[in-house]
Amino acid sequence: MNRLSAVFLREFKGYFATPLAYVFLVIFLGLTGGFTFYLGGFFDQGQADLRSFFVFHPWLYLFLIPAVGMRLWAEENRSGTIELLLTLPIPLWTAVLGKFLAAWAFVALGLILTAPIWATVNYLGQPDNGVILASYLGSLMMAGGYLAICSFTSSLTRSQVIAFVISVVLCFLFTITGVSSFAEAGRAFLPLALLDTIVGLSFIQHFNSIMNGVIDLRDLVFFGSITALFLYATAIVIDFKKGA
Amino acid sequence: MIEIEHLVKRFGPLAAVDDLSFRVSTGEVLGFLGPNGAGKSTTMKMITGFLTPSSGSIRVCGHDVATDPLGVKESIGYLPEGAPAYPDMTPLGFLRFIAQVRGLSGVKAVLAVDRAIEQTDILAVIDQPIDTLSKGFKRRVGIAQAILHDPPVLIMDEPTDGLDPNQKFEVRRLIQAMAANKTIVISTHILEEVEAICTRALIIDRGRVVADGTPQELLLRTSRHLGVVVDVALEDRVAAHAALTAFKDLAAEELNGVIQFFVPRHLDQAPIVAVAEALKAGGISPRALRVVTGRLDDVFRTLTRGEAGTRSAA
Numbered sequence: 001m002n003r004l005s006a007v008f009l010r011e012f013k014g015y016f017a018t019p020l021a022y023v024f025l026v027i028f029l030g031l032t033g034g035f036t037f038y039l040g041g042f043f044d045q046g047q048a049d050l051r052s053f054f055v056f057h058p059w060l061y062l063f064l065i066p067a068v069g070m071r072l073w074a075e076e077n078r079s080g081t082i083e084l085l086l087t088l089p090i091p092l093w094t095a096v097l098g099k100f101l102a103a104w105a106f107v108a109l110g111l112i113l114t115a116p117i118w119a120t121v122n123y124l125g126q127p128d129n130g131v132i133l134a135s136y137l138g139s140l141m142m143a144g145g146y147l148a149i150c151s152f153t154s155s156l157t158r159s160q161v162i163a164f165v166i167s168v169v170l171c172f173l174f175t176i177t178g179v180s181s182f183a184e185a186g187r188a189f190l191p192l193a194l195l196d197t198i199v200g201l202s203f204i205q206h207f208n209s210i211m212n213g214v215i216d217l218r219d220l221v222f223f224g225s226i227t228a229l230f231l232y233a234t235a236i237v238i239d240f241k242k243g244a
Numbered sequence: 245m246i247e248i249e250h251l252v253k254r255f256g257p258l259a260a261v262d263d264l265s266f267r268v269s270t271g272e273v274l275g276f277l278g279p280n281g282a283g284k285s286t287t288m289k290m291i292t293g294f295l296t297p298s299s300g301s302i303r304v305c306g307h308d309v310a311t312d313p314l315g316v317k318e319s320i321g322y323l324p325e326g327a328p329a330y331p332d333m334t335p336l337g338f339l340r341f342i343a344q345v346r347g348l349s350g351v352k353a354v355l356a357v358d359r360a361i362e363q364t365d366i367l368a369v370i371d372q373p374i375d376t377l378s379k380g381f382k383r384r385v386g387i388a389q390a391i392l393h394d395p396p397v398l399i400m401d402e403p404t405d406g407l408d409p410n411q412k413f414e415v416r417r418l419i420q421a422m423a424a425n426k427t428i429v430i431s432t433h434i435l436e437e438v439e440a441i442c443t444r445a446l447i448i449d450r451g452r453v454v455a456d457g458t459p460q461e462l463l464l465r466t467s468r469h470l471g472v473v474v475d476v477a478l479e480d481r482v483a484a485h486a487a488l489t490a491f492k493d494l495a496a497e498e499l500n501g502v503i504q505f506f507v508p509r510h511l512d513q514a515p516i517v518a519v520a521e522a523l524k525a526g527g528i529s530p531r532a533l534r535v536v537t538g539r540l541d542d543v544f545r546t547l548t549r550g551e552a553g554t555r556s557a558a
Contacts, residue, residue, distance in 0.1 A: 006344035010330070017332035017373075080328035084389075087292040087324070088345045089317040243296040244255075 007098025048125025066167035069150025077158035131213035138210030141223035148230035178204025251300035262451035275442035276431040283451040284431040321395035327386030331375030346393040360388040379406035435540035449548040469538025470509035475531040487526030
């Protein structure tokens with residue numbers, strides 16, 4: 001536990017050692033605000049809810065989460081500190097999990113800082129705060145899924161840029177499949193069962209149902225499983241490199 | 245205590261380490277030598293658990309790397325090649341992180357960090373980000389990290405690389421001070437360093453051991469080690485030759501207007517007294533009389549000469 005927290009704290013502080021943290025937070029807050037009020041038509045809808053805020057999260061995460069996750073392992077690979085980290089008495093899963101949790105906590109911080117939007121909607125009307133809380137939870141779980149994917153791609157390379165690009169592509173695949181036009185286009189040439197499976201793996205599908213205020217355990221399990229799967233894959237890649 | 249048996253590491257068709265076996269005991273300082281690409285770093289990476297061997301076994305303080313990697317990692321302090329450290333951290337933050345990971349907390353952690361800082365003399369830069377440090381300080385931060393938990397086994401890949409002569413001296417002194425109750429393995433290209441601090445030298449080439457012994461034993465592999473050189477004036481040539489002719493394998497050559505005789509060592513001793521007496525008996529006063537020390541460089545070159553670039557998979 002002590003070791004996990006050591007890895008976690010080092011990684012978390014690492015975000016603030018460079019301007020990356022502040023750039024990320026400013027862009028994240030700027031974009032969530034901008035999307036909510038301009039693209040989402042927050043005021044035009046005349047509804048006291050945060051749908052127009054949350055609906056853009058998958059698309060924001062698509063680019064912003066890879067920016068947070070790309071350094072997780074690629075930077076260790078590049079600078080050689082991976083050799084230091086892996087020869088310290090830390091079980092591999094502790095290192096993988098500690099780093100992931102740090103990145104996740106950082107994204108959570110970004111989400112917490114969007115609280116003014118929540119305050120605004122509460123000032124303007126009487127929103128269903130249960131739904132909003134569920135949406136925050138769903139958004140956080142979804143961010144975890146995206147981050148685990150980035151952790152995996154980051155472990156494959158020593159270049160943060162490559163990690164970023166591959167992460168965006170993978171995250172895009174897990175996102176676009178939930179868009180209704182994808183399902184319509186896919187119906188023409190994919191067997192229905194396969195299409196269902198693909199759509200079922202989409203982050204948007206699962207996030208939408210949470211966003212509607214229904215915290216279905218299956219959706220949370222979905223994000224949890226994706227996260228666990230890709231973290232496991234991260235550990236396998238790192239372990240495989242030791243033997244190669 | 246490190247026990248290595250039949251260690252092999254293949255990278256594709258290339259055998260970087262090829263059936264290596266050796267033991268290092270407590271109190272020994274093993275100098276690990278070899279040309280670039282000989283397998284020194286690869287071996288160290290396998291001992292510390294960073295790379296998995298293709299075959300063979302490694303035991304450190306009784307822990308097997310394959311079955312108890314954490315036990316091995318706890319017993320070892322390791323300075324990897326190039327002394328990697330997190331560039332955005334300060335040495336203090338970095339050492340505290342290492343202490344925490346090493347399971348030290350509270351007063352113990354503070355004392356360990358303070359001791360490592362003092363031993364490696366990095367107090368002056370303790371609050372500067374590591375990526376702003378000079379190469380010498382970075383190396384010493386790496387050493388501080390390795391000795392922080394006072395490990396029974398210390399493995400250092402080129403610990404003095406990039407240090408100036410004063411810093412090299414300090415690091416060697418530190419290693420010597422710790423040597424008595426630790427098992428230490430260092431790799432180096434600097435052969436004087438081996439003579440200065442190592443109790444034993446292991447030369448490997450293309451993944452195999454080509455020599456193993458104390459620096460003195462290795463030096464005895466050169467023909468000139470402990471030989472005696474006598475310089476005499478040209479006119480004393482014949483008399484000197486007569487006086488020294490009893491010595492086996494006497495050699496002579498003319499150098500810059502003097503005749504230089506070379507008397508090889510006898511029974512691993514420098515025959516300087518005998519030579520001096522023989523000269524005195526012959527009534528010759530030499531221009532110079534001295535004992536030659538062999539150079540590990542020569543031993544190293546003789547043993548590892550060969551086309552390092554054309555290694556076969558064997």
